[in-house]
Amino acid sequence: MINPKKLEEIAKQVSEALPPGVKTIGEEAERKVKQVLQSQLNKLDLVNREEFEVQTQVLLRTREKLMAMEQKIADLEAKLDQDNNDIAEK
Structure with missing residues (x-):
């Protein structure tokens, strides 16, 4: 669901932004950042691109069907009105 390469890229960017003294513990920091990111992203209700598409x-198909049904209802209402008018005229 979540792209691990993207997580690695984000973790690396965060790690690179650290001051030089802190970079000595960079690997541990990067691992921790990955863990925190993964944990927080897993809490989100996300879908992958394929599911989204x-x-x-x-x-889109549902919207098309709804529009077709709305048109059919409008046509039936118009026919019903016309039939009622024809009956009233008689």
Whole structure:
């Protein structure tokens, strides 16, 4: 779900931003940053790009079906009104 390479990149950037004296413990800091990032990201309710794209397509199809149904209802209401008008005229 979460791209480990992206986590490594973020952890590396954080590690590189540390002052030179702290860089001596860089590997440990990088590992800890990765752990914290992974832990916090796992708490989020995220979906991967593939799941997002699938749901986007589902939503588009649903929207198309809804629009078609709305048009059918409008057509049926118009026909019903016309039928009621024809009955009233008789």
